Amino acid sequence: MRRRGPRAGGRRRLRRRRAGRRADRRRGQGAGGRCAPVRRRPGREHRRASPGPGERQRQLQPHPGARHRLRQEHPAARGRQAGRGPAVRHHQGRWPRHLRAPDLRRQRDRHGAVGRQGEGDHRARHRVRRRSRHRRFRRDRNADARRRRRRLAIRLARSDQERPSRADCRQDHRVGWPRRGLGRELHQGTDAAGRQAGRRAGRLARRRGRRLRAERLPGRPDRQDRRAAAVHRRRHLGRDPALGRHEGFQGDRGDQQGSGGADLQRGRLRPGGRPEHRGAGAGGRTGLIAERGATAPPCRTAEAVSDPFGNGFFIEGLERDMTYQAPVKDMLFVMNELAGLDNVARLPGFEEATADTAQAVLEESARFTGEVIAPLNVEGDRNPSSWKDGTVTASAGFKEAFLQFGQGGWQGVQHPVEYGGQGLPKLIATACIEMLNAANLSFALCPLLTDGAIEALLTAGSEAQKQRFVPRLISGEWTGTMNLTEPQAGSDLALVRTRAEPVGDGTFKIFGTKIFITWGEHDMADNIVHLVLARTPGAPEGVKGISLFVVPKFLVNDDGSLGARNDVHCVSIEHKLGIKASPTAVLQFGDHGGAIGTLVGEENRGLEYMFIMMNAARYAVGMQGIGVSERAYQKAVAYARERVQSRPVDGSAAKAVPIIHHPDVKRMLLTMRAMTEGARALAYVAAAACDAGHHAGDDAARKQNEALYEFLVPVVKGWSTEMSIDVTSLGVQVHGGMGFIEETGAAQYYRDARILPIYEGTTAIQANDLVGRKTVRDGGAVALGICAEIAKVEAQLAAKGGAHCDAMRARLAAGREAMDAVVRFVVAQTKAQPNAVFAGSVPYLRLCGIVLSGWQMARALLAAIDREGDDPNFYGAKIATARVFADVLLTQAPGIAQSILAGGETIGALPEGLF
Structure with a gap:
């Protein structure tokens, strides 16, 4: 706050007024006449009842009983407001006063203190400043000197923010200060009470001592963690130098109720509870670089501020959301016990993919995603990618993190060694993908689409295209996109109008508009490789006339260097419900003569090639559902504890x-x-089937595993993403009212997950694929073969015996019988009653998801029982989780089957006009 010097002659008048007040006290009179007896508060100068010239009106301190009643009746007259103005009942003073709900209802908050002023506070809005009483009525002349000598060395931050220095906050007093917080870091320093509590909370705690408390405090609601923090010594409960200072301690009126009260939910109001998030500029700190040495904690923990980019600096202003802990042990359990990692390691080309290798890769991936990617999650949600003049700038920190992602080789984990990849199985890569998705869903979308582009080019591209694009995509220097959707062509790609006109030198000029292009424009990579569906002249109508083209953002010279900018431009990006940090672009091709592209494969087979990319993307989106579900579960458990x-x-x-x-x-x-x-177990088994389908030496085994993988892809995509909606919704529900508050973080997972059943093919598209291509086309052979495998597991459960195995066997048998009946119904009735069958296609997908996941949970139960003695806690949890799946989820299967078998005709009975 800007300092003001004394007015001319001000000190002389002040001394006379003080002398007058002392005489009045001796006579039991105030400056304006007789009043109630006054009890002198040690070390404090009292106020006058009437204003003097150039001075705001002040009140006497009445008898303690009356003072207590005054405080109960007028909460704004005590605590931090005592130093800022009188109670609202008596007068409003020279400046307008913002009246809050507790003032009007004559209520006080649960801690006996009025919380931070609401968003409509006049002073906060208009930056009206007033000198504190300590500057006008200080006891000695050295108080200002002591305040000036204070060093700004302690920084407190919540798990979701870095606190800016006070010097920067002076530029704009609208910035709120974090009052307390779960997950704040304590950076050792000296005498921060005057800065934090005194300046921000009414200047009533200045020069008071502080002590440090390192132990965790029970009974507070979690914003994810509660580590060492500065705690004020307890004094008069009627004065509140640091808001919430008694909360969670014995004797506090709400020590068993968490933060906030029924009247004014302190800690929940954004204006007072956290800094106002702004971009870099006047008064803002977002994106500024500060030396880490001045603020880093003495030891690194999962929640501590880390150095994500390995350069000795950290980006100040980013929320350090370090709460994600990858479930490496759970992943390894599934890989070894269910997916058969040892069998995958026997496949040609995967000899080095041993259990030790998998563990090392997963542990390093967990460290990288937890320390580098996860901290960017919330900041990206609050400060999304921005568009200006055709250029998109990624959220703060994303570019540096993506650079480290590429340099670490994470883009090429599952891709061939000859193009710069790691050559590891998809099974191991799947676990890494899950971690990336759990850490930051928006960030993970860019590598996801790049993986799809690599797969499509490796499968259908020419040798020149492979050599030109694939190594740069694997290294992370370039990224890839898929361009299908147009304003008039959403799920129906037969309506695609983008055209490709041959130039004569083997290239084409592309003209058209594509929408919903994820990461279609950004500044994280040097080049973007667009795979675009378009029609050539004379192509057949419908999907049989679509071709696939590769259209780079920058043309590539023969020597591999970047050439001129291609004629593809981003005209806007979408404003979305979730995954806000991921730019969803509208791309315009050919506004200035045509975008240069080259044909991938043969003409009119573009949709076939694109399905290669789409299958990879759909499976990866299923992993997104699993990742965000794991993150929501971890957060809900932490809060519930x-x-x-x-x-x-x-x-x-x-x-x-x-x-x-x-x-x-x-x-x-x-x-x-x-x-x-x-869902994780089913997805990992599908990944192992994909590895065997591509690398098995036996043709029969390769075809069998490839068919299994093809059948499971729509189930993984559809069931896992629909499941993620349920899981993230339950995560919000566990948080109760705090789950509905954005700053808690639970709501972001719910918002982010909502897109998952929509993009890369809606759940209905996946269900139609499961019915038409994956079930009816082969007469249900793959589906019925899976049912036969489930029956084998039932026999193993019966042989094992015991309460858990018997219960699981009964539930699994009922689910298998339900799935068997529906498969036979779908195969038999699709031609005769297509409407009835497809009306139940989404329930059929859900049924397959539940039963097939239950199949894997039954296998997990058997493995956990056999190894329970090795780690009773871990394997005991596996047994309990499998039993819950059987009792809560598998029991739904017969009812879903009944709705499919009987509900189709009912759905079709109502004419469209009656809706």
Whole structure:
């Protein structure tokens, strides 16, 4: 705050006024006449009841009983407001006053203090500044000197932000300060009370000591973690130098209720609870680089501020969301016990893909995604990619993180060694993809589409195209996109109008508009390789006349260097519900003479080639559903462990307990866990089938595994993404009201997950594919073959015996019988009753997802029982999760089957005009 010097003659008048007040006190009178007796507060100068010239009106301190009543009646007259103005009932002073709900209802907040002013506060909006009483009525002349000597060395930050220095906040006093926080970092320094509590909370705690508290504090709602933080010593509860300072301690009125109250939810209002997020500029710190040495904590933890780019600096202003812990042990369990990693390692070309190699890769991927990618997640959501004059700038930190992603070789984990890849199985790459998706869904979309472009070029591209584009895509120097959708052609690609006109030298000029192009324009890579569907002159109508072209953002010279800018431009990006950091572009091809492209494969086979890319993308989107579900589950568990609310229903405790002890919260958490682990197991088994389908030496085994993978792709995509909606919704529900508050973070996962059942083919498109191409085309052979494999597992469960195995066998048998009946119905009735069959296509996909995931959970149960003695906690959790899947999810299968068999005709009975 800007300092103001004293007015001429001000100190002399001030001394006379002080002398007058002392005389008044001796006589029991105020400056304006007789008043109630006054009790002197040690070390404090009292206020006058009437204003003097050039000075705002002040009140006397009445008798303690009256003062207490005044505080109860007028909360704005005490705490931090005492130093800023009188109570609203008496007068408003020279400046307008913002009246809040507690003032009007004569209520006080749960901690006996009025919280931060609301968003409509006049001073916060108009930056009206007033000197504190300590500057006008200070006890000695050295107070200002002591304040000037304070060093700004302690920085407190929540898990979702870095606190800017006070010097920067002086530029704009609208910036709120984080009051307390779960996941804040303590950077050691000296005398921060005057800066944090005194300046921000009414200047009432200046020169008071602080002590440090390192232990974790029970009973607070979690924004993910609560580490060492500065704690004020307890003093008069009527004065609140640091808001929420008693919260969570014994004796606090809300120590069993978490932060906030029913009236004014402190810690939930954005204006007072966190800094206003702005871009770089006047008063803003986002994107500024600061030396790490001044602020880094002494040790690195999963939640600590890290150096994600390995250069000794960190980006200040980014939210350090370091809460994601990749479930490496769970992943390795699935890979080894269910997906058969040892069998994959026996395939030609995968001899080095041993269990040790897989563990090393997964542990390094967990470190990278947790320390580099995850911290960018929330910041990207709040400050998305931006468009200006055809150029898109990625969210802060994304470019540096993507550079490190490419340099680390993560783009090429599953791609051939001859083009610069690692040559590892898809099974191992799948686990890495899940981690990337869980850490940052928006960021992961760029590598996802690049993987699809690589697959398409390796399968259908010419040798020249492979040599020109694939190595740069694998290295991360360039990225790839897929361009299908047009304004009039969404899921129906037969309506594509983009045209490709031959030039005569083997190239084509592309003209048209493509929409919904994920990462279609950005600044993270030197070049972007667009794979575009278009029609050549004279091509047949419909999907049989579509060709595929590769159209780079910058033309590539014969020596591999970048040439001129191609005629493809981004005209805008979309504003979306979720995945906001991922730019979704509208691309215009050929506005200035035509974009130069080359044909991939043969003419009119573009959709066939694009399906190669789409299959890879669809499987990867399924992994996105699993990743975001895992992240939502972890966050919900952390909150449930620390949110204290209500006594147990069985009366086992006399006081309130963390909500994780309550049965319904356990039900939600276990359902989230069971769905996520079931979907993960099914996806990893599909990845192993893909590896065998491409690399098995036996032709019969290769065809069998390839057919299994093709059948499972729409299930992985459709079931996993629909499941992610349920899981992230339950995550919000576990948080209760705080789940609906954006700053908690649970809502972002829900918003991000909502796109997953939509893009890369809606759930209905996946279900139609599952019915038409994957079930009816082969007479249900693959589906019925899977049912036969499930029956074998049922026999193993019966042989093993025990309560868990018997229950799982009964539920799995009912699910298998339901799936068998529906498969036979679909095969028999598709031609005769197509409407009835396709009306139940999405439930059929859900049925397959539940039953096939249950199949894998039954296998996990058998493996966990055999190894329970090695690690009782880990394998005991696997047993419990499998049992929950059987009792909660597999029991739904017969009902879903009944709705498919009987519901088709009912759905078609209502004419369209009656809707």
